[in-house]
Amino acid sequence: MVFLDCIENYFEKLADRFKKEFEERRRADRRQELEDIARYTSLHANDVPVDIEYIDFQSKANAANHHCDKYEVIERGKDTSVLRRGGTFTFVVTFTQECDLKKKHIFKIYFTFGSSPSIHNGTQVILEASGKKTFDKRHDEWDIRVIETEGKNVKFEVQVETDAIVGVWRVASVVCERDTNSITHLQRLDHLIYILFNPWNKNDSTFLPDETQRQEYILNDVGKIWVGSYPSVHGRHWIFGQFDVAVLPACVLLLEKSGVNSPALSDPILVSRAISRIVNSFDDDGIIVGNWSEEYSDGTAPTKWTGSIPILEQYMRFEKPVKYGQCWVFAGVVTTVCRALGLPSRVVTNLNSAQDTNSSLTVDKYFSPGGEEYIFDDHEKDRIWDFHVWNDVWMSRPDLPVCYGGWQVIDATPNVTSDGLCQCGPASHVAIRRGDTHLKYDVQYVLAEVNADVVYWLVNENSESRFQKLNSNSACIGQQILTKAIGNVVDSCYDDVDKEDITAIYKQKEGSQIERVIMHTAALRSKEARDAYLQPRDTDGDVEFSIIDTERVPIGHDFSVTVKAKNKCDKTRTVNVVLRACSTYYTGNKAYDIAKADGEFPLRSNETQEFSLPVNYASYCEKLVEYSTIRILALCSVKETNYIWVGEDKFQVLKPNIKLEVILPPKVGRISVVGVSFTNPLPVALTNCSLMVDAPGIMRPKTIQLDNVDPKAEMLYELKMYPWKKTTSTVVATFNSKELIDLTGSTALDIGS
Template sequence: MSSKDVTQRQVTSSAFTDEYINNNYGFIWVGGQAIYWNYAVGSDVVAESVRRLADLMSPAERTNAVTYSRALTRVINQHVLLGRWDGNYGDGIEPTRWVGSEDILRLWLQSGGQKVRYGQCWVFAALLTTLLRASDIPARTVTNYESHHDRGLTSDGTSVLRQFDNIVQRDEDQWNFHVWSEAWLERPDLVQPADWNAVDATPQEPSPLAPGQPYRSGPAYVPFIRSNVQLANYDTLFILAEVNARGVCPITGQPLQIGTFVVTKKPGMEPSLYVFNNPEIITGNYKIPTTKRDSESASPSFPPTYTGCEREGGMRINSVPPNPRVGEDFVITVTEGNVSVEDIVIRMELRSYMGESLGFIRNFTGTRRVDVTESDYRPYVDESSVFRFSVGVYNESGAFILHDALRITLEYDMVQVDAMNVANTIAMTLTYTNPLSVPMTGVVVNVAGPDYSYASMAQPDIPANGRFTSTVTVQCGNNTDSNVMIPVSLDSNETLSAYGSGWSSCSERSSNGGIVMLSEISLLQVMLLSLLTLCM
C-alpha cells in the first residue's frame, strides 16, 4: 500500500516540507541531555517497514491520516519495539545506545517481525516521527518536562477532571520528562484546520482504558489541549493531563509544577549548530499561563529547574550552579523566608526519569548548606542523572510543617566530533573527557553512518578524568546526501550515554558506503589512505 493513500499534502511551503517530512536529522531532548538522531526517512528499510506496518492495520485504520497516525502508535509498541525501564537490558540493546531509526527497523525486518529490545519514550517517539515522515505526514519529536501520567482515566475520560481541580493521586506518576511526536494534520472530523496533533507510541495506558484494549495515543489536537477542551476522543484528556494537570503537594497543599517546558528542535537549524540549551520552546502551544510559574515556563529560560512544594513566604531550597554537570561539585542552600527554625533536615534522593524513587542516598541535619561533591553522587550516575533534594522541618509527631523540594538533572558534556572529508571518505575524530574521578569501563561507541549504516564498537577504558580520542572513518555511498550528520553516542558502565555528532559533506561517493573502521589513527593517516584509494 502506498503511504500517499492515507495522507494529505497540506503543507504550504517547501521549507515546512523540508523540515518536517524530508529532514533526516533531529535533536531530541532527554532530561539533561540532547540526542542527535538520524530519522533515515529515505532509507529503503524504512520504506519497507511502512509497507509491512500498513499490512498490520485494519482497512478502517488506513482510512485517512488521522486514523493512520493513531494506528502507527499501536503497531509500533505492539509489534516493533519492546519498552523496558528497569535497567536490565542484558538480552537486548540498552535504549540509550540507539542513535537512529533505520537500525531498529532493520533488526525488526530481519527478525521476521519480532519486537526489538529495548526502547524508552524518546526511542518510541523517534521511530514514530520517522514512520510519519516516510508516510508523507509532517512530524516532529517533542519533550515535555515534569510530565504527568494519569492512571485514573475511565473509558470516557471524565475522571481526569479531579487532576485539574483537586489532587494528583499518590499512585500516579510525575515523570521528569516524557517524549512524544506531533503530526501536522487536517481535522475535518473535528471541523478544525490543519495544526499539530500529539501522538504517542510509548506504551502507557490502553485506549480506551479497558481490559484487552490496545496501547495507542492520539492524535490529540494541540489547540484543544491549550484551550482545555476536554474531548474524550483520541486521548485528548490524557495528553491534556500530561501538561496541564493541577496536582498539589500532599505535604503543603501548594501546586505542583506540571508541564514546565515543552520543547522541540528549531526548524531550519543546521545540525552543526544544535546545542542543548537552545530548543524551540513550544510550551505556549499546550497551555495558557495561569500562574506566575506557568508564565515563567513560557519564557525562554532553559534548561528547566524544578522547585516543588514550597509554602509562600516559607523555606526555599536552591542549587549553585542551578544545572550542574556530571562530575561537577555543587552547593545546596536553604533560605528560611519569614520563619526561624533549627531542626532542618535535607534529604538527597535518587529518582528515575519517570519520577520514581530509586532510594534515599543521604540525610543532612541541622544545616542550611550542603556541599555536594562528585564522590557523593558518583556511584549512582549509571542509574540516573536525576537527584531530588527536599528540605523540611518536623514537628514532634514527625510530620513536615515546612517543606520545599528541588529536582536537579545533571547535564552531560557532549562528545566532541571533528569531521573532515577527503573524496568519498569522512574522518571523524571523537573526543570525550571522563568527568568522573574513577575510570569509565565497558566503553562502547555507537555510530549511525551515511546510507543508514550502523556500528557499535567496544573501546578501551577511559582513565579517571582522562581524555578519550579515537577516529571513525566512514565512506559516502551512492545514496548518501551531499551534506550529512553522523550521530554518535558513548556508553560506559559508570555513566549514562554521552552524545555528539559529526557534520560534513560528501564530494564523491562509492558503491560501498558505510562505516569502515574505528581505531586510534590520525586524520593525516586517513587523508593518506583516501588519497591512496584515489590513485589506485
C-alpha cells in the first residue's frame, strides 16, 4: 500500500508539473503573437482601417459648465450627460490609431430624438468633423469643431442649437476614410444626453436675465407653498427635488406620454401647456389624482406629502396615477418638472381665489332670508377658494404681440377645461393685468380668479326673477397673491421674511379707476360678463355694516365674531342681524355648522353698535376640516328701508410650528442627528401619529410612526441621518395625527467633509 501511494503521489506531482509547463508555454506563445501583431500593424498601418476605441463624454465637467452638476443621474454613472441647449460640450474620442481628420479621415457623430428620427423635423442631427478649429454656424444650428489632437485622442466640442428639442437624445458615431469606401460599422452608444432649456442663454426663449432669479427659479430644490385664509396664511415647506436620480427620467417619460409631437418639445409654450395637463390624471392618466373629500383611505392624504420625489417615484414604479393631491400638491410637482427641464418656475398662491363657472367675471352667491346659502348644481356653482395655488413660468411669447413675454400662468389643478382638456395656460401676466381676455391661453379664466366681483343675491320667490340683488364686493377676490421670496427658506411657517407679495404684477390697485375700467372693458368681450356688469349699480343703505376682522386664533383657544352697524341718517332704524359660523373646506364648500346667533335692536341716529357671536373651543374642535378654516356669514337688514346687506369673512385657526434643531452637526461619513419637536396645544391626546421627513441629497423620503402625544405635552423625536457626500440641503418634516394634521417645519444643513 505504501508503494502504491508513492506511485500515485508521483503521478499527481508529475501531472501538476506538466500542467504548469503547458500553461507557461501557452502564455509565451500568446506574448509572441501579440508582438508579431504589433510589428505587423506598425509596418502596415495604412492597410488597417481606423476605428473608434472609446468615447469619453466628460459628463461631470460639461454638466458643471451648463449649471447641471447637481443632477444625480450624472453621479450614478458615466453613461449620462445633462446639458442645456445653446451651450457647448466637449468629448474625447480615442481611435484605434492616429486619425487625420483634415486630409484622410472623416468622423461623424449622430444625435437622434424619439422613435422615428428625421433630419427634416429636427429629431436627427449628423455632425461631420473635418478638422476645423472654429465654429462657423449660427447659434440656432448644431456645429462641431476640433479642440486638440494628442496621438490617438481627439478632443471635440459641439455647439447645441438654441432651439433644440428638450428631452433625451441618443448617440451614435462612425469614422471612415475620405477617398475610399472603407467604413467601419456605425457604433450606437449606450450614452444618453438630456438636453434642457437654457435660461442662461440670451438666445433661448426661456432666457431669464437676472442671476439671482435663475438661482431661485431653476436651481433651488426646496421652497415654500403658501396656504391658508387671508390674512393668516402660513408657508408649507416643499421639497421639489428636481435633481433627484428618479426625477429627470420621469419628466422625459411624461413629455413623451403627453402626446406632443417631438418637434414641438422645443417650444416652452407648448411644453408648459402639456405639463399643466399631464400632472393631473383627469384626461390621460397623469401623475396625481385630485381629491377634496377628506376620504383618503385608499391612498395618501395630500397633507402627508412633503415633496415631489416620492410622488414621481410612485408614479414611475406602478405606472398609474398617484392618490391623492390638491392644488398645492399639483403646483409643487409642476415646479419640480419645470425646473428639472430647465424652465424657470415658481409656485403662486392666490388668496380668495374665484372659480367663475359661467365666464361672467363674477362670483354669484345666493342666500335665503335666514342666512342659509342657496345651493345649485355643484358643477354650476361659483366658488371662492380660501386659496388656490398655480405656477408662473418664464418665457418669451412670439405668438402674442410685443411685450407679452415674461411670467406666464399655468395651472395643473383640473378645475377648468381648455380646448377640451384639463389644462390651463400659459396666460401672460401682462395680458391678465391689462384685461386682454381675447389673447391665448385662458386669460379670462385667470383674470376672474384674481379680480372677479362678488355679487350677493337674496332668494325671493315672490319676485319675477326669483332673486333680489343685494350688494357686491369688488375687492374680495385676489386679496393677496404670494410666492416664496428669493433666498433661503426660513424655518418658521408663519414668518413673513421669505414671503413675496406679487399682487401688483397680476392686477392694478384694487378699487382704482384704471382697475375698474379694465374689468368693464374685459366684460364687454364676453356676453355672460357683459350682462353681469351692465346691471344697475346697487343703492347703498343708510345703515353701514361691516365684519370686524378676527385676529389670529391659535388652535385650542376661544374666539368671537362681531358685526358693527353704524346709522348714518337722522332717524332711528331697527336692525336685524343673523350671524353664522361654520367650518369650510378650502375650496369654499361648507363642512359643518359651528354656531349661530341672531338679534334685533334699535339703532339711534349716528349711533354705532356691535353684535357678537362667541365661539368656544368645544364648539369647533371636532368640526374643523383640512386647513382649519372657519367662515363667518352675516346677513343684516334694516326694517324701515328693507335694505339687506350680506358680508363674509374667513380665518384660519393656527397650528404650532414643528421645531427642527441640529443636535449633532452633519459630516460626510458620520451620523447626524436632528431633533424634531413641538408642543401639543390641545387638551386631548394626539393619536395615530406619524412623521414624514425628507432631505434632498442626504436621505430618501420616509414615514416614521410615533407614539401618542399626551395633552399639552411635548413631542420629541431624534432623526438620524448618514450623509454620503458634501452638500447643502434642507430637512423638511411634516407631522400628522388623527386630532391634529399638517404641522410642518424645516432646517438647513451644510454637510462638511
